[in-house]
Amino acid sequence: MSKWDLLTEQPKRLFLRYLIPAICSNVFLSIYVITDTMMIGHGIGSDGLVALNILLPLYQLFFAFGYMFGIGGSVLMSIANGKGNEKDATAIFTTTLLSLLAIGISLSLFGFFCLEPVARLLGAEDQQMPLILEYGRWLMGFGLIFMLSPMLQSFVKNDKEPKRAMAASVIGSMLNVLLDYVLIFPLHMGMSGAIIATILGAVTNCVVTASHFFSTKNSIHFRFHDFRPTYVWKIMKNGASSFLTEISVGVVIFVFNLQILSYLGDSGIVIYSVISNIAIVVNALLNGSASSVQPIISFNLGAGAYDRVNKIRTVDWISTFLMTVILYGCIFLWTKACIYAFVTPSRKELEMGISAIRIYFSGSFGLCINTCLSNYFQAVGRSTQAFIIGLLRGLVICVILVFLLPVFFPPAVIWWVMPLTEGVTALVALYFFLQKRLYL
Numbered sequence: 001m002s003k004w005d006l007l008t009e010q011p012k013r014l015f016l017r018y019l020i021p022a023i024c025s026n027v028f029l030s031i032y033v034i035t036d037t038m039m040i041g042h043g044i045g046s047d048g049l050v051a052l053n054i055l056l057p058l059y060q061l062f063f064a065f066g067y068m069f070g071i072g073g074s075v076l077m078s079i080a081n082g083k084g085n086e087k088d089a090t091a092i093f094t095t096t097l098l099s100l101l102a103i104g105i106s107l108s109l110f111g112f113f114c115l116e117p118v119a120r121l122l123g124a125e126d127q128q129m130p131l132i133l134e135y136g137r138w139l140m141g142f143g144l145i146f147m148l149s150p151m152l153q154s155f156v157k158n159d160k161e162p163k164r165a166m167a168a169s170v171i172g173s174m175l176n177v178l179l180d181y182v183l184i185f186p187l188h189m190g191m192s193g194a195i196i197a198t199i200l201g202a203v204t205n206c207v208v209t210a211s212h213f214f215s216t217k218n219s220i221h222f223r224f225h226d227f228r229p230t231y232v233w234k235i236m237k238n239g240a241s242s243f244l245t246e247i248s249v250g251v252v253i254f255v256f257n258l259q260i261l262s263y264l265g266d267s268g269i270v271i272y273s274v275i276s277n278i279a280i281v282v283n284a285l286l287n288g289s290a291s292s293v294q295p296i297i298s299f300n301l302g303a304g305a306y307d308r309v310n311k312i313r314t315v316d317w318i319s320t321f322l323m324t325v326i327l328y329g330c331i332f333l334w335t336k337a338c339i340y341a342f343v344t345p346s347r348k349e350l351e352m353g354i355s356a357i358r359i360y361f362s363g364s365f366g367l368c369i370n371t372c373l374s375n376y377f378q379a380v381g382r383s384t385q386a387f388i389i390g391l392l393r394g395l396v397i398c399v400i401l402v403f404l405l406p407v408f409f410p411p412a413v414i415w416w417v418m419p420l421t422e423g424v425t426a427l428v429a430l431y432f433f434l435q436k437r438l439y440l
Contacts, residue, residue, distance in 0.1 A: 019292040021165060023292070026287060036177070039181060046281040055122070058428075059146065061105070066150035070155065076092050079301055099232050099235070107142055134192055142239075145202045146202055176197050176201030183197050239383075328365070340361070363419030369422075402418045
């Protein structure tokens, strides 16, 4: 793809160039997450899953920083390239990489040497501590890799190489799944095997992605003397909503588990585990669609091609809405099959699960609006609006409703929390869009 194709190629064709790789990348990543959890559960047991869940916030913290600097920096780089300001683009990449390295090394060292007290703060007990330390020391020692992976992917996609980013995700994810099986089952390496497989998958992802920097298509450059401390805040501010999205996942799962266990018991937790796994796939597809146009919009915005920004945005939103309709239709029609795909339910769990899943995922339409608008605001540099959307749907409204609604209504109202959260947030997001039609 030549440098100016983003300004001249037909919008629908250009959209497909980014849409297909983005969806493939996200789907393979979601498959790896689900498979990784299943293999630990079957190969190591419930204690392994408990250890994994306790350390999940640390894992998400690394990815959160990677996405914050990756998306925050790459959006600013694309805008600078659209303006023809290559020196500024180089300074943005240099500042992003050096900042992330500093944070990653610091967090890894702190976590490695203070793992046990950190794990206890996250709820670890003596019974799980050996498995937590076995898995966690590897995780913290190589934490920087989990930051670099999403960061490099974001920049390479914004340098007009979405296929290379897709290849990196697919190869890394499949290698992770393969090594998970080999190291956990035939080689009996336990939790160490699980995290080594994850690390090698992430390293492979980084290597394949970084190969772009040695290709003739590369226009990303690193120059140490172009580091600009004043850019650090701009990068972090623009990527703050991505950081919040990653961090809020752990918080939402925690509060839902707490309330569901209190009001619906173990059967509710079983159904919520099914919902969580389906949600991984739904979020991967919708976010893959909604975020695929970010490099195109940012570049055209920088070049002042506002009409193309409007056209590409419209194509993206129609596509994401149609995908939402199809996804919810499939979930509604084959709800029972979705449940049996993950568990063998009791009669009570099946009855509860069918209504719970259909109610919960009715919020997909609000999710569609929020995902589209949040990604759009990030792409055009409206970081405050994107952050507020992420804060409302990821923490504020959800946490308030999950604690408040069961006090006044029957326990099953818990399944309405996400549809209400996404719906209220969607109204706020639409208000922002109607009030903020300016592009810069």
